[in-house]
Amino acid sequence: MSSIIKKIALSGSAIFLLMQLYQPERNIDYVRVSPMHFFKTFSVPAKVQDVLQTSCFDCHSNNTNYPWYSYVQPVRMLMDSHINEGKENLNFSEFGTYSKRKQRSKLDRMIKQIKSDEMPLASYTMIHRNAILTNENKALLLKWIEKKSDSILANN
């Protein structure tokens, strides 16, 4: 290896190591289930709960499951930006604080995102293989969410 390449490789690893020192606070709410949680707002069948938990909650709730590689930068920074942006758009932990109108609109957006395969984000399922929605789970979610959205409509 020429010395210039060695130098580049060395400074690259130094930067990588320094990046590891940045370990920001994690997205974990120690109140197990907030009274404003989606699962408290609606009565949600266990199977639907499981799928939402596995495929959506890491970015759309106040409780992220952090795998070991989430402690490795820059993975963590990428994850944090998804979590912040995801929660801003839709937070299942605080769903009950939304107005009925907003709840309905979020349910409808979920349907759109799931149907068009935009959620869960592809960059996430690349690593979190178990979060990929099978056709069966997709159908299960869509059926339940559509029914729920209609019932909110009926109650207004």
Ligand code: HEC
């Ligand atoms: C890796 C993190 C991540 C996962 C997992 C994830 N999302 Fe998202 N979601 C985001 C981000 C970031 C945005 C905002 C940017 C965008 O729309 O791409 C978003 C936006 C959305 C929106 C749009 C909200 C609005 O008001 O327009 C909906 C609805 C949504 N996600 C539903 C879901 C559902 C349902 C799942 C699970 C099946 C899911 N997401 C899984 C990160 C994620």
